[in-house]
Amino acid sequence: MYFAIVAIDRPGASDVRAKTRPAHGEYLRTPNPDVTYRLGGPLMSPDGANMIGSLLVIEAQDLETAERFAAGDPYRKADLFAEVSVRPWAWGTGNPDKG
Template sequence: MLYAVICTDIAEGMPIRQANRPAHLEWLKAAGGRMKIAGPFLSGDGQAMTGSLLVVEAADITEAREFLATDPYALAGLFSAVDIKPWRWVVGQPAEA
């Protein structure tokens, strides 16, 4: 099943984000096919990252939570909130999905 994950950064979280970004990007790459899409939310002017959107594949919500807990951003305390919702890909789905 797919899960949409909406992460909101803590106020003034940019130093945490910057310090952990290389490890986070490696974590995303290491996830392989279970990571369907990922990218940051941006401030209104597009200059600062304020959170993250991920779509991950997992057997169930427990597996999704366990996987997401290993994100270097989560381990560093970057997020003030994480919302995980079951999700169905309808439009724009890649051929291999």
């Protein structure tokens, strides 16, 4: 099952994002037996100039596993986010697994 993780940064936390970004990238690249990271990237301000959050799509067995993965993200541990949602997601168009 796929899950979308949407996280919005706390205002004024760009320094936390910058300092934690290498660890966040490593977390996503490290193989996880319970989760497959599918895609993701930063959410941007309306003018496209600043990162203001994150969007990740993962594959996991259940919501509990997806939430545990989201909680382990170095960004989350560094208290970067004001809010985080983890929701089941149905991958429609553009799914590389479906051709």
